[in-house]
Amino acid sequence: QVQLVESGGGVVQPGGSLRLSCAASGFTFSSNAMHWVRQAPGKGLEWVAFIRYDGSNQYYADSVKGRFTISRDNSKNTLYLQMHSLRAEDTAVYYCAIIPRTSENGSGGDYWGQGTLVTVSS
Amino acid sequence: DIVMTQSPLSSPVTLGQPASISCRSSQSLVHSDGNTYLSWLQQRPGQPPRLLIYKISNRFSGVPDRFSGSGAGTDFTLKISRVEAEDVGVYYCMQATQFPWTFGQGTKVEIK
Numbered sequence: 285q286v287q288l289v290e291s292g293g294g295v296v297q298p299g300g301s302l303r304l305s306c307a308a309s310g311f312t313f314s315s316n317a318m319h320w321v322r323q324a325p326g327k328g329l330e331w332v333a334f335i336r337y338d339g340s341n342q343y344y345a346d347s348v349k350g351r352f353t354i355s356r357d358n359s360k361n362t363l364y365l366q367m368h369s370l371r372a373e374d375t376a377v378y379y380c381a382i383i384p385r386t387s388e389n390g391s392g393g394d395y396w397g398q399g400t401l402v403t404v405s406s
Numbered sequence: 407d408i409v410m411t412q413s414p415l416s417s418p419v420t421l422g423q424p425a426s427i428s429c430r431s432s433q434s435l436v437h438s439d440g441n442t443y444l445s446w447l448q449q450r451p452g453q454p455p456r457l458l459i460y461k462i463s464n465r466f467s468g469v470p471d472r473f474s475g476s477g478a479g480t481d482f483t484l485k486i487s488r489v490e491a492e493d494v495g496v497y498y499c500m501q502a503t504q505f506p507w508t509f510g511q512g513t514k515v516e517i518k
Contacts (some may be wrong), residue, residue: 328512343505385502396454
């Protein structure tokens, strides 16, 4: 079955850096576009970043552009989110996910990891 | 960026009664390919989100038919025909027409 397992979260000081990983299994990782979505404690969902199946294009939320970098290693079935210049407002659970925007007759669907918590605090 | 605005933000509902959530986008969600990439997600307490509906009104397989979506352009609605206990959670609309993708603030559905 499809599994997405995030890791790399933790406590980091403002201005610091962190790299999140998402290990994928149970599907053909190299054929799927991937997303990072975050959720601050008690708050709603915020889309963070997207990368095409082959890594050819990346897109970011304005709030993280220039500070975060999404990447992937299809040989390792792993998605990454490199985060720099972290701020208190980046504190959130970070989910990696497959989020299709369409479907053939409702087949398939989305897949999410359980998330990894990033806390930015001094 | 496209701003997604949901209402209400909280919806107390009696079991077996309907619920309706509105979502409005700051600009048309019609893509240049003619599709409207408006989705609805459900997030039960303590769980990751789950897609219910894509392109306004299409249910993913496994989603109960009591969930339905409608709308066009900038105004969209999610309806639950008869709320069940397992429907408690927060519902989000999401636009995937253009990057950056954006979510609504979320609507909390709870049982009265």
